[in-house]
Amino acid sequence: MSPVPREGTTLEQIGEALLLGLVEGGTEFIPVSSTGHLLLLQHFFGLTGEANKSFAILIQFGAILAILTVYFARLLAIAKALPHDPQARRFVVGVLVAFLPAVVIGVLARDFIKGVLFNPFLVCCTLIAGGLILIVVDGLRLEVRERDATRFPLSMYLKIGLIQCLAMVPGVSRSGATIVGAMLMGADKRSAAEFSFFLAMPTMAGAFAYELLKSYKELSASDGAMIAVGFAAAFVSGLVVVRFLLDFVSRHGFALFGWWRILVGAAGLAGLIVFG
Numbered sequence: 001m002s003p004v005p006r007e008g009t010t011l012e013q014i015g016e017a018l019l020l021g022l023v024e025g026g027t028e029f030i031p032v033s034s035t036g037h038l039l040l041l042q043h044f045f046g047l048t049g050e051a052n053k054s055f056a057i058l059i060q061f062g063a064i065l066a067i068l069t070v071y072f073a074r075l076l077a078i079a080k081a082l083p084h085d086p087q088a089r090r091f092v093v094g095v096l097v098a099f100l101p102a103v104v105i106g107v108l109a110r111d112f113i114k115g116v117l118f119n120p121f122l123v124c125c126t127l128i129a130g131g132l133i134l135i136v137v138d139g140l141r142l143e144v145r146e147r148d149a150t151r152f153p154l155s156m157y158l159k160i161g162l163i164q165c166l167a168m169v170p171g172v173s174r175s176g177a178t179i180v181g182a183m184l185m186g187a188d189k190r191s192a193a194e195f196s197f198f199l200a201m202p203t204m205a206g207a208f209a210y211e212l213l214k215s216y217k218e219l220s221a222s223d224g225a226m227i228a229v230g231f232a233a234a235f236v237s238g239l240v241v242v243r244f245l246l247d248f249v250s251r252h253g254f255a256l257f258g259w260w261r262i263l264v265g266a267a268g269l270a271g272l273i274v275f276g
Contacts, residue, residue, distance in 0.1 A: 016045060017226040021059050021233025028063040028204075028234070029197060029241050031134055031176030031257050032264070036123040039170055040268050043120040044275065054218075057211040058227050062234030064204045067197055070242045078150075091150040098161030099202045105165050106207065110214070113168050124268040126171030131261030137180050138189075138254045145186035149195035156185050164199065171265075174203065179254065190250045197242065 020038055027034040038056040041047075068075070081088035106113075146152050152160075163181035167174035175196045182192035 013226060014229055016047065017055075017059075017229040018233050020056070021062060021230035022237045024056070024059050024230065025063045025066060025234035025237030025239070026241055028060065028238055029067065029175055029200065029245060031130075031173045031179050031254055032261050033123075033127060033130070033167075033171050033173035033176065034060075034063075036127050036171035036173070037264065039118055039123050040120055040264070040271075044271060054211055054215040055223075055227060055230065057207055058215075059230035059234050060204045061208045062231035062236075063238035064201060064208065066235050066238030067200060067242050069239060071197065087151070090154070094152060094154055094157035095198055095202065097154060098157040098164065098199050099206070101158075101161045101165050102168075102203050103206060105168060106210065109168065110210070113170075117169055119170075120268065121272060122169070123171035124265040124272065126169055127261045127265030127268070130172055130176055131258040131265065133180060134176060134258035134261065135255050137183060138258065142183060143186060144188045146182075147188050147191050149187070149191040149198060152182075152187065152191075152195065156182070156187075159185060160195065160199070164203065173261075174200065176257075189253060190246055193246055193249050 020041060023037050023041060024034050027037050035056060042056065078088050078091065082092065146156070160178050160181050164174055164178050166172050167177045175193075178196040178199055179189075179192045182195055183189065187195070
């Protein structure tokens with residue numbers, strides 16, 4: 001049973017791809033680890049082959065398009081301002097600086113990450129640990145020095161990029177790592193979450209392109225059909241989350257996501273003990 005089957009497709013497989021896509025888009029931009037959630041679902045559904053690891057990465061493109069859709073006007077304004085606005089150029093450089101560490105480590109460690117770290121027990125442990133950290137940081141009275149994600153210091157962009165690399169361990173959460181890192185360096189909750197959005201675009205696009213380059217020869221036509229289903233579902237659920245997340249965290253913070261991580265991690269550990 002696989003959402004990217006080698007021979008034909010069934011309604012059950014389409015349903016699996018749809019579920020995984022909805023989970024990917026719904027969790028990608030909140031600090032709960034979309035990869036961790038997908039790996040646990042795949043494990044308990046018995047979807048543990050190499051093709052399924054690629055599937056989890058490739059359907060991220062739907063979430064990328066969701067955030068591009070929401071931020072299209074703002075991104076276009078930044079692009080138009082580049083020739084004459086030093087601040088716009090500085091922000092683009094800042095995003096690239098934050099993105100580069102993930103490129104280097106992602107390329108060098110891809111096989112190790114997929115072969116060793118895609119482990120459900122590790123995912124459960126990192127979900128719980130990350131949840132505790134998120135709750136603690138959310139409750140701290142941190143000094144706020146930065147309220148505009150486009151005006152962070154360049155050194156801060158680099159540090160956030162380095163912290164993002166922790167999320168290559170499934171269960172850590174890319175958005176969680178970047179948000180916590182930005183908050184500890186003086187960003188308010190809203191700007192920390194927003195920069196996580198901006199940094200997601202090149203990071204996720206790069207991961208998608210690299211994974212496609214590495215695995216496209218192994219994919220069949222039916223694989224493409226299932227990836228398309230997951231992609232569409234990720235786009236829809238990602239669109240909903242991106243539109244409402246910033247207002248939510250501005251009012252309520254991130255503690256709810258921390259408790260959710262702990263709940264999912266604990267449930268996953270219980271499932272591993274009972275079902276293996």
